[in-house]
Each structure stands twice: as structure tokens, then as C-alpha cells.
Amino acid sequence: MITNKDLKRCSQQVFTYSAQYQAPFYGREKSIIEMQKKTAALKPGEVLIISQPLGTGKTFLVNHMISEEKIGVPRNSNFLTAKGIDENPDSMKQFPGDILIVDEVDIKTTYKKLTGGMNNLQKYLDDSEKKAVVIGDFSLKDPTLNSCLHNQQMLTDFEELDREFLRGVLMQRFQHFMSDSLDADFCLEDVIDPELINYLSPAWMKMVNSFRGVFSLLQSVVNSDRYVRFNNEKAYLEISMFKEYLADDDTFELDEEGQYEFLKILKDYLRSAFPKGTGITRGFTIDELYQLAQMGDLDIEYDDFADDILYPLAVADLLISTGIPTYNDGQFIRRPAPFVPSLKLLLSVY
Numbered sequence: 001m002i003t004n005k006d007l008k009r010c011s012q013q014v015f016t017y018s019a020q021y022q023a024p025f026y027g028r029e030k031s032i033i034e035m036q037k038k039t040a041a042l043k044p045g046e047v048l049i050i051s052q053p054l055g056t057g058k059t060f061l062v063n064h065m066i067s068e069e070k071i072g073v074p075r076n077s078n079f080l081t082a083k084g085i086d087e088n089p090d091s092m093k094q095f096p097g098d099i100l101i102v103d104e105v106d107i108k109t110t111y112k113k114l115t116g117g118m119n120n121l122q123k124y125l126d127d128s129e130k131k132a133v134v135i136g137d138f139s140l141k142d143p144t145l146n147s148c149l150h151n152q153q154m155l156t157d158f159e160e161l162d163r164e165f166l167r168g169v170l171m172q173r174f175q176h177f178m179s180d181s182l183d184a185d186f187c188l189e190d191v192i193d194p195e196l197i198n199y200l201s202p203a204w205m206k207m208v209n210s211f212r213g214v215f216s217l218l219q220s221v222v223n224s225d226r227y228v229r230f231n232n233e234k235a236y237l238e239i240s241m242f243k244e245y246l247a248d249d250d251t252f253e254l255d256e257e258g259q260y261e262f263l264k265i266l267k268d269y270l271r272s273a274f275p276k277g278t279g280i281t282r283g284f285t286i287d288e289l290y291q292l293a294q295m296g297d298l299d300i301e302y303d304d305f306a307d308d309i310l311y312p313l314a315v316a317d318l319l320i321s322t323g324i325p326t327y328n329d330g331q332f333i334r335r336p337a338p339f340v341p342s343l344k345l346l347l348s349v350y
Contacts, residue, residue: 002174002191004228006181007235011222013177014170015215017055024176025064026169028057030157032070035061038153039071039099044129047121047152051140055212056161058135059103071133072099079103082117082136083110089120098130105136105145107325111332114139118148139325160206166214167197196239199347204280205340208320213343221245239347246348253316258300262309263318265296267349270341276350283322283338286310311335318345 007014016023038048050058059079065071074096081104084091092100102121105114118134125132134152139145146152159165171188183190188197200214218237222228227241254260269292274280290305300309313319314335323336341349 002181002235003232004235005230008230010177011219014173015218017212017215024172026172028159034157035155036070042131045125045151047132047134047149049140049152050135050155052158053208054137055210073097083113085120086113086116092124100132103135105134106139107334111327114145122149141324142326161209162206163201166201191235193238202277208322242347259309259312262293262298270349277346283340286337317342
């Protein structure tokens with residue numbers, strides 16, 4: 001039996017979402033097969049692009065491929081970054097082997113450094129006849145940034161974080177990190193409310209759902225003594241714990257009264273139109289969300305709405321962008337529409 005004490009002691013490992021702990025790799029069989037075939041077939045100067053949302057396991061996949069010797073990159077190689085090769089192009093010469101691994105081509109980096117890094121990479125590939133695997137978010141689908149890399153192909157099979165995938169990962173983590181505490185007939189429902197699993201993996205969010213979003217939330221609740229006490233009682237994570245935690249969460253980091261006002265309007269709308277998140281089939285456009293704001297009597301002009309209301313909600317992890325980041329009129333639009341509710345927003349509503 002897993003006790004509260006057991007779960008709190010192992011929460012950082014079981015719910016890890018970074019390289020801090022060596023979690024076992026799970027699934028992604030299709031991704032592995034495709035990536036192995038495409039990297040083996042890369043010709044000098046060619047690039048394989050992995051373009052998926054932040055926190056979905058792209059770097060974890062590449063590290064797994066390297067550790068299993070499925071691609072020709074030496075183990076323990078320090079990956080290059082877009083920012084790094086923009087600032088120091090000679091760093092590419094130090095990377096071992098014939099296939100360069102370039103990570104963090106994403107919204108955490110300025111657009112100038114993204115394009116500078118990709119232009120430097122292409123020049124180096126032309127001169128050296130080496131190959132590359134480039135890892136980033138949907139920024140790599142921006143036409144201008146994408147065009148920096150001339151001979152490229154995309155990894156098309158990348159299994160999404162749906163309910164079955166999440167259940168498999170969690171089950172494997174418990175078996176790996178907490179085997180001494182498990183009963184012989186252990187199942188996931190012994191420690192986690194099935195309804196909570198459903199909330200953490202809605203079908204409409206699977207394209208952008210992330211391990212980072214799911215596991216950071218699980219860590220936060222388990223680490224709080226208010227919801228999971230350090231005792232020998234049987235551990236069981238209920239959805240009510242997460243709703244209460246988010247109801248008391250003061251880390252939304254919104255600055256303006258109008259942002260809080262729209263958040264209330266949005267919560268009321270989601271609660272009435274999409275009970276428990278059911279019925280959402282796509283992201284909401286700026287026009288749709290602005291119409292909702294107008295119906296709620298929010299006093300704001302359309303031209304200011306995205307920058308002053310929607311962007312801060314996305315930065316606060318209340319809305320998740322499903323669009324392609326682009327550079328327009330001197331501005332890097334990191335979190336474009338359409339938007340879907342985040343797990344934090346979803347659980348705080350219902």
C-alpha cells in the first residue's frame with residue numbers, strides 16, 4: 001500500500017518533468033521507428049525537424065534514442081541551442097559526430113536569435129556537409145524561420161498525451177520508483193481518482209497537453225501538507241484536492257483588473273457551455289473570445305484585447321496557444337490564437 005508519506009517522499013521522481021531525475025522512457029514506438037529511419041537516411045546538409053509544444057517530451061525522446069544507440073550521436077553529448085549557435089557559431093565545430101543536435105528552437109528564445117541560429121546552422125551544414133536534428137516548438141513551422149533550413153524533413157509521428165498514454169506513463173513511474181510500496185495487484189486507481197485522470201487528459205487538449213503541465217500540478221498538490229499530510233494513511237489523490245488547490249492559488253500573475261474580469265467571464269462561460277470540459281472540439285479564436293468579453297460588458301477595444309487580456313492569460317498558464325508563433329510588425333507573437341483552456345483553468349472552473 002502506498003501511504004501519504006511514501007508518496008510525498010517520491011513525488012519528485014514519480015512526477016518528474018525535467019532531466020533532474022532519470023525517469024524510464026515510455027511508449028512512442030512510432031516516433032522511435034520513424035526517427036531511426038529518417039536519421040539513418042539523412043544526407044550531408046540535411047535536417048530532421050521535431051516540432052512539438054513545450055514540455056511534451058521531444059528532448060527526452062532524442063536522449064532516449066542516443067542512449068539506446070538508435071542514432072549516431074555519442075552518449076552524454078551536450079546539445080547545442082539556437083541561442084548558443086547564434087552567439088557562438090564555432091560551438092558547432094565542437095559537437096562530436098556527424099549529426100548535430102540543436103535544441104530549444106522555441107518561444108523562450110528571441111526571434112532574432114532563432115533566425116540567426118538557424119541561418120548559422122544552415123551555413124555550417126553547407127560548409128561541413130554534416131547533418132542535424134533540430135528540436136523546437138511550433139515556431140519551427142513559421143514560414144520565415146522554417147525557410148532558413150533548406151534541406152529538411154519533419155518527424156510526423158509523435159504520439160500525443162492522451163488518456164491512455166498518461167495512464168501508461170504514471171503506471172510505469174509508480175512501478176519504477178515505488179515498487180517496494182506496491183501491492184501485488186496494484187492498479188493506478190488505487191492511488192489516483194479516475195475522474196482526475198480524465199480531467200488531466202481531455203481529448204480536445206491532447207495535441208498541446210504536456211508532461212510539464214500535468215506533472216507540475218501533481219507535484220504541487222502532493223507536496224502541499226494541506227492536501228497530502230506526511231503520515232501513514234493510504235494515499236489517494238482526489239479531484240477535490242486539485243479544485244481546492246487551484247481555488248486558493250494566488251500565482252495566476254495577472255496585473256490588471258480587466259484581466260481578472262475577463263477570467264471570471266471566461267470561467268462562467270466554460271462552466272455553463274462546456275460542463276466538465278465536455279463539448280470543446282477546437283481552440284477559440286480572438287474574435288470569439290472578444291465577442292464573449294463584449295457580452296460580459298468588458299470595456300476594451302478590439303485592437304487592445306489580444307495584447308492586454310489574452311496574452312497575459314496565456315503567460316499565466318490559463319490559456320494554451322495552439323497556433324504557430326510568428327514575427328509580425330516587429331513583434332514576436334509567441335502565443336497566438338486559437339486558444340484552449342489550460343488544465344489549471346479547467347480544474348479551477350468545475
